[in-house]
Amino acid sequence: MDLYRYKMSKFLRDRIFVPCRTKSEMIIRIADAIAELTFSIESPNDYDILIAIGKFQRIFFLSEQKIFSVLFPFSIRRSADPALPHLFDMGGIVIDSYMLSRASTAVTDGLGDENKDIYAFADSVISCFTVSDVEGAQVVSDDVWKVVKRLMMSEEGYLRYDNDPENYDAVTHPLDHIDIFYSPSCTFKVGLSGKIGHDHLLDILDPRTRCRIIGE
Secondary structure: OOEEEEEEOOOHHHHOOOOOOOHHHHHHHHHHHHHOOHHHHHHOOOOEEEEEEEOOOOEEEEEOOEEEEEEEEOOEEEEOOOOOOOOOEEOOOOOOOHHHHHHHHHHHHHOOOOOOHHHHHHHHHHHHEEOOOOOOOOOOOOOHHHHHHHHHHHOOOOOOEEEOOOEEOOOEEOOOEEEEEOOOOOOOEEEEEOOOOOOHHHHHHOOOOOOOOOOO
16 A cells, blocks of 8 residues: 655645535545645655555545545655655646646535526536637636546545544543544444544555454
8 A cells, every 4th residue: 555644734724624514515625635735745754644545545634633534536646756746647637736726616616505506507617617728719628627527426435533522422422433424414423442543544444454343
């Protein structure tokens, strides 16, 4: 398994570790995080973002009491120079902060308002894909559409480990637990016997290692 380690900015941390309840919120978080990583270099000895690429592809966001993880939707290639950022792509499409910004805007405008009809959604999406070429003509960027489609169609694989003394309840809210799924109509908790670190969570999720058994 290949592991990539990064230190996140305070700006990103403030956006990542807040409640997420909708598909559009989840896509925006993923886009914000990867946009920052496109110009960040690895920080192997001091990190709070971990990308694991192997039997599965996941990105982990780490804090003292929470570990939040979702699918990592793109490919990553190490830079030959450790002082330079790694390269991100999707089927030959370069994934950079500009691409992710346009994709995030399309999702925000298109999915953020449930009252929009299909025509308003289409208009907002198309407007985000339209760029001016050197001759001033308007063309639709197929690459941006492909990135948005990947983000919209992919299974996020959301889960969050939480050590949560503030909301502890012996019956309904274990001190240490994993929240699975994010929307209020689907989410549930799996209680844990104690606090775990990201290495333990990585081992739980790795299909090549020993499968855990739920005892109750």
